[in-house]
Amino acid sequence: MVADMHAGTLPERMGIEFLEATPERVSGRMPVEGNTQPYGLLHGGASVVLAETLGSVAAAIHAGPGRIAVGIEISATHHRSASSGHVTGVATRLHAGRTLATYDIEISDEQGRRVCTSRLTCILRDR
Structure with a gap:
C-alpha cells in the first residue's frame, strides 16, 4: 500500500523501497x-529525500484516513559517505499529536x- 502511494513520484525514481x-x-x-x-x-x-519520505509516511499513517502530513522542517547531519550498495533509513516517532508529528531518522550503510x-516535523491537516 505504501509503495502504491509513491508510484510516479520522487521516492520511486530514487529507488526507495x-x-x-x-x-x-x-x-x-x-x-x-x-x-x-x-x-x-x-x-x-x-x-534528506530518504529521511523526509520515511518520516512523512509515518506521520501520514499516524494522521489517519482523510488527513495528510506535510513536512514543515527538516534537518540533517551527514556523518560519513557511502559509495556503493544501499543505505537503510529508520524513522522513529518522537512526538505524535493532533496537529504535529516529529520523527528522528537514522540512515546507515550496509x-x-x-x-x-x-x-x-510534519503538520497534520485535513485533506
Missing part, C-alpha cells in the same frame, strides 16, 4: 547508485555505520 511501516516506525532502503554527486558518493540531498541523522 519500504521495509516496515507503522505510525511509530517506518524503515526503508535506497540504492547509492543513481543517487550520487559527481564524486561518486551518496548525495546529501538524497539522504555495514551498519551511520551515514546521516535527520529530524523531520
